[in-house]
Amino acid sequence: MALLEIDNIHTYYGNIHALKGISLNIEKGEIVTLIGANGAGKTTTLRTISGLLKPREGTVKLNGEDLAQYKAHEVVYKGISMVPEGRGVFARLTVTENLEMGAYSRSDKAEIQRNMERVFTLFPRLKERRTQVAGTLSGGEQQMVATGRALMASPSILLMDEPSMGLAPVLVELIFDIIQQINKEGTTILLVEQNALMALGIASRGYVLQTGQIVLSDSAENLKKNPTVQKAYLGME
């Protein structure tokens, strides 16, 4: 049984049919990437998994349990954590407070402390800035806060929406290194990226999304060699 099973979901924004029957599976320990153009439905897929949007049809199952009955804030307790698009740090809260909010679903003080240490080990920069208000941080540091904050919930699967957006290449490298490290420490990752080349570089498998449908799914290796993908998403002729 896959860790996360998504079966034929249809999600709407009002009358707009955004996801037209998406199915995907993620096994425990994998990094899976979802690539596609703007408006293809990548963010909508993540928002549906995290419960912010409810599918009109289809199911999202975590460890075999249907998540339809849970609201967004309850899904976190099930083990799904999300780094939202545009980072979504709480600008007026300090770095530490942001991380504490990430641990809102946890009640074990020792576990929270351990997670906090882990985040500070992954991102030593955040430790230096822990009393600083998050709104005053640079884009890269805010991405660190958003990522660290999601880890505070001890998720079994981490959903990441465009972690490279708006970051300098050096920082993108750093964030991708960290993603791999988080994965090695046992967290499964579903990564949505515009930067398909980088994403396929660290993922084991990928899905290609086009106008609300999955048009391709294969191993990352094969996707990188696929002429359609090369042309449309990797900028190769």
Add this chain to the structure above:
Amino acid sequence: MQSLKRFSWTDVFMWVVGAALLTLIVVGSYLTLQQGKYTTVQWFDLAVFGLAQGSVYALIALGYTLVYGILRMINFAHSEIFMSGAYIGFFVATSMQRSGFLRENPVLGIVFIFLTAMTTSAILAILLERIAYRPLRGAPRLVPLITAIGASFFLQYTFRGLFGTQNRAYPEIDFIRGAIPLFGSFQIQKIQLIVIIAAALMMAALAFFVQYTKTGKAMRAVSEDKSVAALMGIDVDKIIVRTFVIGASLAGAAGVLYCFMFRIVTFYMGFIPGLKAFTAAVLGGIGNPPGAMLGGLFLGIFESLGPTLFLDGLGIPAPYQLKDVIAFTMLVMILIFRPTGILGERLSKTKA
């Protein structure tokens, strides 16, 4: 090109009005002080009274500002939450007065009045949020505003229907009457001191709560971004209800303090203090709790000292009757010249 703004006659006109008012204040104050009709002791009394009144405004203003901070909505029914707490507190006080309990155990009795008033206000606020506001979440911002005004009338007229239109005299509680002598001929009314201290304690407790507790931090997170807060596992609806409960409890307590000072209860008693507190919230910067506290205290003192200080010297008879004019002129002036208030954000600014 920020510095080369388009020239507008409206701006010029408003600046002239503002300058004229400022001149009036300066000249009026100068003349009043020069005539020396009032002693230092009288000024001191006015200032302390203003501080006490301002503390009540601040407590109510916090309710407006907390709800605005989270929902970007002005809860115009908040003044009725204040009134209902005061009203129920009045019934408790009267019956305890009749039974003699209040005379024998004044402290316990007063605590009990506060508890019932705060509970009443809190319960009403929970119902208000559940029935009138939650179903409209996500509706255009004008819609909950209209419901809020409707809910305000609903509560006012329910109380009028149930308890009549008359002014009711609050029981005299001997324990809180009298004055405490300070130095010389300076003294301070016991009740004013109690109001100031009680309000200060509650505000300190609120500040601690918002800054350091898990729920307080969650309130701040929700006020910044509701969907991200939900992704953290925060039950946004629950936090909104708690915010209403906190604001309402403060309003209920303010209602009791208000009654202790002015000793009168009516079904429409919430209207003017509610508007004043709203002014205070805007003055301090709506959505900003320290701003509401500051705005409330400032307005209270301004309103207490202002009429006598600014107008007496100009030969205006009974200047104290004009205190509401002064308060609301100030509201208009703030909205024109500093819509962000002392510490806060613009009233019309929508957050993404």
